[in-house]
Amino acid sequence: MEPPDATFTLAYLVFAFCFVFTPNEFRSAGVTVQNLFSSWLGSEEVGFVQYQVRRTSVTLLVHSALPLGYYAGMCIAAPEKNLAYFTLASAGWQAFLALSLCLQLLSWGLILYWSRRQWSNHPISRALQAHATPQRAGWGVVATSINTEFRRIDKFATGAPGARVIVTDTWLLKVTTYHVHVAQQTDTHLTVTDSRQHHMSPDSATPTQILTLRVASINPAVKPFDIRLMSTEYSELREKLHAPIRRATNVVIHQTISELFLDTFKAQAQLNQPYLLPSEMEVEACIGCMQVPAGTKLIRHCCEEGSDSDSECRQCFCRPMWCLSCLGRWFASRQDQERPETWLASCVPCPTCRSKFCILDVCLVG
Known part of the structure; x- marks a missing residue:
């Protein structure tokens, strides 16, 4: 004993x-x-x-x-x-x-x-002071800007509490146990420096790829720092960032099946016949993300493309309400996740009126 x-x-x-x-x-x-x-x-x-x-x-x-x-x-x-x-x-x-x-x-x-x-002597305060300008005199004004943008629901946030990555409209933040690294988007450029494949993940039954990105600023007072995130979050990070992201030649980013399908979905929509918006119709924001204008209209074209006349597709009479990305994610979410080879040929209900459509019926608003 x-x-x-x-x-x-x-x-x-x-x-x-x-x-x-x-x-x-x-x-x-x-x-x-x-x-x-x-x-x-x-x-x-x-x-x-x-x-x-x-x-x-x-x-x-x-x-x-x-x-x-x-x-x-x-x-x-x-x-x-x-x-x-x-x-x-x-x-x-x-x-x-x-x-x-x-x-x-x-x-x-x-x-x-x-x-x-x-x-004002705290390391976080000093990190904010490095971004003080004549328009933002003092770290307190910088703090107010970060506080305001952090409260917005459209920020990107990921990671455990000891290594969180937060991206707002203006700022890129890395929250660690004892410090907060701060970089202004307009002053930074990011480089994907490393990727590691983890075959066991506590949050997922599938292999996970962890990306390491180097954040460097043209501001000499801001020291470079690294952020880490899963490859499945990479696309969302790119959408939120205004700064360019470079990739080292030896780094390969593995996209998920849904992301790969979304790329194919967008490419096919570009090939489909566009929808000419009537002059009296106004385009509103996408009801899925509320971030970009609704840019798609569902028009039954699959029969015209030589498909089976007994297709399940039906004419949708909804006005343009969804952007291409949201509609593609909806299409992918309605699929059998165990049979990705059937996704391109399948039909799903319209997210608004439930009329079934296929990928050939997705038209971009012209």
């Missing part, structure tokens, strides 16, 4: 590792800094930058207190070591306690330094 102090040491090491790196099980149980101190941290949606300043500060204090927590636990797990009485403890444990106390005091001193002049 293992002695109590060895058992406690092993258990505490596992707890400390999981508390710092926070696996899904700990997040589900609420054993995170964000959850334990949620009442003091406030809402991330209300003030993203201020929330991150408080979160990183509290995280530093809590993580630096882990050695002290281990010493306090050993006082209970191994009473024969007399750790509760500093003068009776061995020289090794006295040194460990002294180092633990120094680490905690240094953390408090660093937090006090960061908090001077309304947290």
Whole structure:
């Protein structure tokens, strides 16, 4: 049987590792800094930058207190070591306690330094100060801009809490455990530098490809940093980014079957006969994404292309309501995911009126 102090040491090491790196099980149980101190941290949606300043500060204090927590636990797990009485403890444990106390005091001193002049010494504040311009004088104005854009629902966000990637209309952010990297889209260019295939993923039964992108800014005050995301999120990232993305010659990005089909769907729609919009009809925003004008109209053309006259397709009388991307995603979502070879020849109901159509009936609005 293992002695109590060895058992406690092993258990505490596992707890400390999981508390710092926070696996899904700990997040589900609420054993995170964000959850334990949620009442003091406030809402991330209300003030993203201020929330991150408080979160990183509290995280530093809590993580630096882990050695002290281990010493306090050993006082209970191994009473024969007399750790509760500093003068009776061995020289090794006295040194460990002294180092633990120094680490905690240094953390408090660093937090006090960061908090001077309304947290202007904090690393996040300094990162924002690098983007201050005559139009945005001071990091507080930059913070307000980021807070405003973060509250919008159309932002791109992915990744675990310790390595989140957030892209708004103007900013590209990487949120880590102790810092937030900030880059302005108009000043940056991205390069896909690496891709790794993971055959086992906790969130998916299929293999997952992780891409590494290098974010570099023309602003000399902004240091380059790397972001990581799954290849399935790459297309969504490209749609949100205004900055160009370059790809290293040795990097291959594997698209999902749905993305590959969407490319084919768009290519076929380009070949179909366009729909001439009547002069009195106005095009509204796509009701699927509300981001771009509705650019498609369903007109039965498959019989004219020499298909079987008994086709399931029916004439759709809906006005243009969907963009090509949303309609393609709808088409793919209605397919048998186990039989992708049948997708191009299949029919699906119109998302509005349920009249069936095939890929030959998708017409771009001219």
